[in-house]
Amino acid sequence: MTDESFHDLVRAPKVALPGGPRRWVEDSFRLLADHFGTAVLRRPVVVPDEFVPPGYDGSAAAARDVCARVCEHLGIPAERVHLSFRLEKVAEAAELLGSAMLDGYLDPEHPLSQGAAPGDRAAVRTHSSRLGTASFEQVDRIIEAELAADEDSLLPFLVRRLGADEFGAEVVRCLLAAADPGRAGVVHPAVQAGPALGRWIDLGAESPGIEPIPGHCAILLRSDVIADPLKLLAAVSHELSHELLARPAPPWASGPLEEPLTDLCALFHGFGVVLVNAAVDETTLDDEWVHTSGYLGEHAVAEALALYRFRQHRLLRDGPLLPGWHQALDPAPRARFAARLEELIGGPPTVLGW
DSSP: OOHHHHHHHHTSOSSOOTTOHHHHHHHHHHHHHHHHOGGGGGSOOOOHHHHSOTTOOOOHHHHHHHHHHHHHHHTOOGGGEEEESOHHHHHHHHHHHHHHHHHHHTOTTSGGGTTOOHHHHHHHHHHOSOTTSOOHHHHHHHHHHHHHHSOOTTHHHHHHHHHHHHHHHHHHHHHHHHHOTTTTOOOOGGGOOOOOSEEEEETTSOBTTBOOOTTOEEEEEOGGGGGOHHHHHHHHHHHHHHHHHHTTOOGGGOSTTHHHHHHHHHIIIIIHHHHHHHSBOGGGTTSSSOOBOSSSOHHHHHHHHHHHHHHHHHHHOOSOSSOGGGGGSOHHHHHHHHHHHHHHHTSOHHHHTO
8 A cells, every 4th residue: 555545545534425525525515504504604613722721731620611612612502411531431331231232132032132033143143252241240340330439320321322332233243244244345454443532422312221311412522532622622523513413303414424424514513623633643644553533534624624614705705715714724634625715716715815
C-alpha cells in the first residue's frame, strides 16, 4: 500500500456512502435542512479555542461545563441530559452481559431464545468466540463496585441497554458470517476502529426492571476524553446529535448510515470545524495505530463544511464567502474546504469577493 493511498484511507469515510461522499453529503444535507429548517444555519460556527473557556483544566467539572454549553448551542435542555465519564466500566460490564446472554440464547427453553430458528442458534454456536466467557455474576460484581464508588441509579439501566446491544450485534455478526464468510472484507489494520469515545442512550426506551425517563438521554464518555477539549467537543456534539435526530426521529435517520448522518447533523448545527480538526490525530500517523474520530472522515467533513458555508452564505450574505472561522481549520482540510467552495461557486471565492 502506497503512502498516498494510506493517507487517503485514514481520512476516508468509515463506511461506503451511496453515490459517493459528495452525492451522499448533498442529499443528506438537504434532508437535514428540510427536517431542522435553515434557521439553524444562522447560529455561529463553533471555533474550539473560542468555545472552550480559558483555563480549561481537564477536570470532570470543567468538562461538564463545556458539555452544558454544547447543549445550549444545540437547543437541548441540559437537565434532560445525564452525563457520565464512566463509559469504560459500563462498556466492560455490558460486554460481559452480552456474552452471558449468548449462552442463554443457545438454550431453546430460555426466554432469550424465543423466536430464534435452530439455524440461528447454530450460527452463533459455530461463529461466536464469546460463548462461555462470561456470567451474569461478573456483571453484577462490576455494577455493585461502581455503585459503591459513585452512586448512580442509572447504571443498571445503562449496562442492560448496552448489553442487549452487544448481544444483538454478535448474533447478527454470526448470522452474516454463516451466510457469507467473506462478507466482512479486509480492513487495513492501522485504521481499524478503536474504542468508542462516547455513547448516546435513550432513557425513555423500555428496559426490563428499569423505569423509563421519557424525553431524557444519557451521554457516556470515556474518562480520557475530558483531558482534550477538542476530542470532548467532537464526542459530545456527535452524541447529542443522536438526541436531535431522535425527537422526533425521521424515517431516514436510522440504519447502517446512522453514524455518518449523525456526524453531518453535528456539522449542520455548527460543529464542523470541531469535527474536521478532530478527525485525524496527526501525531499518531507514524504509530502502529492511527487515531481517528468520527465516521465521515476528514476529507468528507471538510467538503461537507464547504457545502454548509455555501448554503449559509446564500442565506445570510454575511461578507466574504471565506469566513474568518475557516482559519481555525487545520492546514490540509482548510485547503480542501476552500477548493470545494471554489467548485461550488464556479470560481475562487476570494476573487468573487463573497
